[in-house]
Amino acid sequence: MAASTKNILIFGATGLIGEHITKAILDKKENFGRIGIFTSETTLKTKPEQIGHLESQGVEIITGDITSEDAVKDAYNGFDTVVSCVGRPAIHHQLKLIELADHHPGIKRFFPSEYGTDIEYSPASADEKPHQQKLKVRALLKTVKDLQYAYVVTGPFGDAGGLYLSARPPQDEAGGTFDVKRKRAVLLGDGEGRISLTTMRDVGKLVAAALLHPEATKNKALHVNSFTSTPKQIVAEFEKQTGGEKWDVDFTPLDKLKELEQKAWAANDPKAGTVTLRRIWTEGGTLYDQRDNGLIGMEHNVDSLQDAVKQAIEVQAKSS
Structure with a gap:
């Protein structure tokens, strides 16, 4: 049975694509419970208006170091779904985020930062240099025992x-x-x-829709655009x-x-x-021969x- 999403913790919420994903989730917040972001002290100082705007919409701001196991484990408390929007330089940090999520009793779903080119499009994809960190993330997710996941692949x-x-x-x-x-x-x-x-605002809408369709997205790569x-x-x-x-x-x-x-x-x-x-x-x-927009109710709303x-x-x- 696919786990559903109620309480969402977002990493990378104020970044290039994270801003759009966070906005789309907030646009659907009546379907969710708690919405929080995990961010750094530096971001609080450099993006005060963006953080303030999120707070005004009821977003919980959790401050910490993404490399601190204790900080991440504490942040996971009370949430059931993690949405990662971290940029390419921080992709490798997801390995620890996934390990901790798999061992946390509350976290049931994990959406890694996959938005972009399909890293398993063909056999040749395994040798493409820009794909290597994301491939490690997928390899780890294939071994988890208590964590469901979905890859939202947008091109x-x-x-x-x-x-x-x-x-x-x-x-x-x-x-x-x-x-x-x-x-x-x-x-x-x-x-x-x-x-x-895929426009960035659509990436956000597609991720939000995927969160709302647990059965259709369970342990799948969704090819959407x-x-x-x-x-x-x-x-x-x-x-x-x-x-x-x-x-x-x-x-x-x-x-x-x-x-x-x-x-x-x-x-x-x-x-x-x-x-x-x-x-x-x-x-x-x-x-692809066909896209997966229809699986998450997004055949036309793009x-x-x-x-x-x-x-x-x-x-x-x-x-x-």
Whole structure:
């Protein structure tokens, strides 16, 4: 029997994706009991307005060090579900969070920070460098005895602000760009390859929905998204929403992307992982015969390509 969720403890609640997941959970708070976040003293000092806003909505703020077993065990008391939204640099901390959750009498469900590219898409996925820490998390979860889990796999984020629908500076645009101000796009591959995208606000809604469907999500990888499109279709939508004028369009072929990837890793470039992910996407590593939105009641309540482009234009306008 699948365990249900009543009281939720969130790690990484104020981060890039955590902010959206926390908001979506709060939007459904009538379905839950306690909602708490585990955060650091540093975050209290650097994000006082965000913390204050959460407190005003009834969120319990638990302060501690994520590396402290005692702090985490104490924080788990009174909660039955853990939702991790930690960023890539902190993925490895989830190993201890899972071990402690499995031995805690109250914690019954664990949602690891899986939001993004599927790390077990194909046999080749096991060798992809950006996947290694998440693969260790999955391997550990497969051994737990008293803990149920779910992986919410969304594919790349269909947003601006440094994500798939961003405007990148000229020196970085070979990795893909949709630049509203310059009306210029650099498309990955030949522009015809389909890619599955999920807006960050939809990631939040999809996680919240998964929390509310324990039977459908028990010990599963859910492959969900907002929409599937091609780079050419995306730039056509940008053209439509920016007055109809044709954009300057260029391409980064797959072979070129692989070359950039090799050079980035050889140079220990911190952006190397991002280039690898873009190569995976260009190879079709986000596509499935069908998505799992319907399993959690989210077949239609997600953003369209038009919604995502509209939002990206607004974000780029604010940052320019």
